[in-house]
Amino acid sequence: MVALSMTTGWSVSACSCAEWTYQFCASNINLNNSYGDNALLVKATKVSDYHYGMYVVIDDLITGLETADTILVWGDPGFLCRTYVNTLPIGTQLILGLNRLTTSLDWGSGAIEQIGDYELPGCGQYLLDVNNNDEVIGPITPTLTSLPYNDFVSYINQNYNDCPQNYIPGVGLVLNVGLKVLLEGAYDENATLMRNDLRMNNLLPMQQPFYSEPWLFTENVGFNSALSIPVQAVDWVLVELHDPNNPAIVVHQRPAVLLRDGTVQGLNVYSFWSNNVEFITNLDNDSYYVAVKTRNHLAIMSAVPVNVYNDIVIDLTNPANVMGGVTQLKVLNNGQYAMLAGDFNGDGVLSVADYNFYINQVAITNAYNIADCNFDASVTVQDFNSYAPNVSAIGNQFVRY
Numbered sequence: 001m002v003a004l005s006m007t008t009g010w011s012v013s014a015c016s017c018a019e020w021t022y023q024f025c026a027s028n029i030n031l032n033n034s035y036g037d038n039a040l041l042v043k044a045t046k047v048s049d050y051h052y053g054m055y056v057v058i059d060d061l062i063t064g065l066e067t068a069d070t071i072l073v074w075g076d077p078g079f080l081c082r083t084y085v086n087t088l089p090i091g092t093q094l095i096l097g098l099n100r101l102t103t104s105l106d107w108g109s110g111a112i113e114q115i116g117d118y119e120l121p122g123c124g125q126y127l128l129d130v131n132n133n134d135e136v137i138g139p140i141t142p143t144l145t146s147l148p149y150n151d152f153v154s155y156i157n158q159n160y161n162d163c164p165q166n167y168i169p170g171v172g173l174v175l176n177v178g179l180k181v182l183l184e185g186a187y188d189e190n191a192t193l194m195r196n197d198l199r200m201n202n203l204l205p206m207q208q209p210f211y212s213e214p215w216l217f218t219e220n221v222g223f224n225s226a227l228s229i230p231v232q233a234v235d236w237v238l239v240e241l242h243d244p245n246n247p248a249i250v251v252h253q254r255p256a257v258l259l260r261d262g263t264v265q266g267l268n269v270y271s272f273w274s275n276n277v278e279f280i281t282n283l284d285n286d287s288y289y290v291a292v293k294t295r296n297h298l299a300i301m302s303a304v305p306v307n308v309y310n311d312i313v314i315d316l317t318n319p320a321n322v323m324g325g326v327t328q329l330k331v332l333n334n335g336q337y338a339m340l341a342g343d344f345n346g347d348g349v350l351s352v353a354d355y356n357f358y359i360n361q362v363a364i365t366n367a368y369n370i371a372d373c374n375f376d377a378s379v380t381v382q383d384f385n386s387y388a389p390n391v392s393a394i395g396n397q398f399v400r401y
């Protein structure tokens with residue numbers, strides 16, 4: 001009946017949530033998983049305030065077990081990260097996801113929550129509005145902010161697997177893409193890991209190195225200090241999401257850090273580095289081709305668009321997962337597959353043009369140089385020897401410049 005403010009900014013000062021799910025669909029999954037038979041989902045109308053709670057009349061029981069017509073619903077007393085309910089006008093019709101209390105609770109406010117009362121659980125979106133046209137209004141899912149009531153009930157009963165849990169209002173949908181890749185040149189077959197000499201010699205730059213041609217990626221992504229770069233870091237890589245219908249189109253790019261074992265770490269929305277590369281999207285697609293570019297190895301791309309809605313790990317050391325398969329990778333002596341060394345100019349083709357980078361940098365030691373494709377911090381004939389057998393390899397057309 002009344003347009004409600006669904007902003008939750010107040011919660012920051014009033015309470016602290018490790019993780020707040022801002023959509024009703026995600027919160028309702030949590031409700032059912034956490035509270036089982038005590039979970040209740042109703043369409044209800046507020047009839048009165050009671051302390052920091054409210055009495056509501058149940059208009060329709062959607063899921064759960066309750067026989068009473070009127071129930072007491074506790075909102076937030078100021079510090080529980082629940083929704084405040086006293087600001088809702090009497091007569092407001094609501095969708096409420098509720099937990100039936102199994103113990104009494106005294107928060108020291110003069111009111112005692114009793115067994116059999118209900119709470120709006122904390123840290124989530126457990127409340128939606130119902131308007132005069134019997135439409136459910138609010139953040140139902142990242143893409144749904146209104147549904148006719150009957151359709152809402154159908155959605156609740158049928159489509160919950162579609163609910164992405166990682167949508168942040170004002171930011172977007174946060175996609176977590178896990179990756180495994182190996183670099184031929186960096187791979188140490190004795191250690192069965194890639195070399196981290198650059199990191200150990202403090203030669204890795206704190207800022208991503210893909211500002212220059214051909215990448216021209218200019219966003220500042222980096223570490224606050226050289227010491228905060230992971231000890232296991234081999235080098236920076238550039239991870240891209242390409243349009244599933246036209247993989248020539250780069251939709252998103254994120255610099256990331258490749259670790260010795262092939263894990264790719266990215267900087268997340270909370271400014272922590274984690275074993276995922278995070279992409280903020282506006283829900284343009286469920287799936288993308290995922291490409292990995294480096295400073296001096298032939299770029300590769302996933303064989304097919306990968307569904308990135310849920311957390312996934314794409315193993316690009318498996319030729320079956322790579323567009324072009326074994327033609328785009330080098331089989332190492334131990335049978336592992338790695339990206340091909342020597343694309344020094346990063347254009348997606350291994351040619352004599354790359355040799356010019358090598359010859360111009362040869363004999364430079366103890367430095368971060370593109371032509372150091374075996375990652376020992378020096379440009380020597382060993383780098384040439386990594387590059388030479390790969391000349392004439394051609395990257396797939398969607399990663400070439």
Ligand SMILES: [Ca+2]
Pocket residue numbers: 342343344345346347348349350351353354
């Ligand atoms: Ca090249």
Ligand SMILES: [Ca+2]
Pocket residue numbers: 371372373374375376377378379380382383
């Ligand atoms: Ca070298």
